[in-house]
Amino acid sequence: MRIGWHTQRPNPKHASARLRVHGPMALLEARGHECVWYDGAQAPDGLDCIVISKSFTRTAHRVLDRAEAAGVPVLYDMCDNLVAKARAEGDDEAERRVVSALGRAARITAPTAELLDRLSEQVPGVPGQVVPDLLENTEFLASLRPSLVERWRLARLRRFLARHEDALHCVWFGNSSGAQAGLVHVRERMPELEAFAKRHPITLTIVSNTWLAYRRMAPEFGIPTHYIGWSLAGFLAALRAHRVAIIPVGRNSFTLGKSINRPATALRAGLGVVADSLPAYRELQDFVPIDDWQGGLWRYASDWPRERDRLAEALAHIDAHYGDAHVADLWESALRETIGRG
Secondary structure: OEEEEEEOOOOOOOHHHHHHHHHHHHHHHHOOOEEEEOOOOOOOOOOOEEEEEOOOOHHHHHHHHHHHHHOOOEEEEOOOOHHHHHHHOOOHHHHHHHHHHHHOOOEEEEOOHHHHHHHHHHOOOOOEEEOOOOOOOHHHHHHOOOOHHHHHHHHHHHHHHHOOOOOEEEEEEOOOOOOOOOHHHHHHHHHHHHHHHOOOOEEEEEEEOOHHHHHHHHHHOOOOEEEEEOOOOOHHHHHHOOOEEEEOOOOOOOOOOOOOHHHHHHHHOOOEEEEOOOHHHHHHOOOOOEOOHHHHHHHHHHOHHHHHHHHHHHHHHHHHHHOHHHHHHHHHHHHHHHHHHO
């Protein structure tokens, strides 16, 4: 197969680009398929299929127009419920743009059944398929050399943690999407961390690109906190300086379709996880605490050797269900189905 790929944000610093564009392209090329970037500037001559990764810009619509004119089928890959996001923000134009573009696709892929079901409600005539996120390639991340600024930031982080050497060091990482996801949910769960601090010292590091949002919230936090800006080269080292990743998530139409990516990333970095429940997280409940903040934090603070054995079992589980070979099989299947429908 010769596949054209289009995304609004191709920079691999974005998780969606790494895990749902660059990663799949590399896996498919390793299997003998040809993957090329395509922006609609010319006719899609020689392409069997075009994958658009959650892009709804004018360029994306140009890609759709070119594809339709040439009879090349389009697979729309969605890792977020952008319809729900537009509705929550009251952006009717964005909602219409997303639904219109999805309706022109031959097939839709999404990382979870929950997200796919919600998107299918908007475009019921378009078939869909679940294709999970790839797992973060921690070997690749570990091979990156941090810049001088990144090394300075990591040194500041280590000094902060050293000042609280007896504490349970926790970390939250991610972006923020207003009131729907991100730091707003960290703030909602802060009382859990503050309650635990009465029993055992605890710290929280924020790894994100939302400095101003953190500064606005930080005075409210009743435990020691630290902020470090997210970067591709410094991300893994920042995570590994901690024992536990906290994943507070409010349940709403935007977050319910989220994938297992965040807890899986933390586990592959060697961290424990304490999380709120989402449909995608349920399969991890035998390995990590879900909806049990006090008990979960205490498990990691009081019996780390035993918890590391459980985390090894969790790693084996995610590798079996989300390994490269399995995800590559699903991408091949989705693309062949798309071509057959085109």
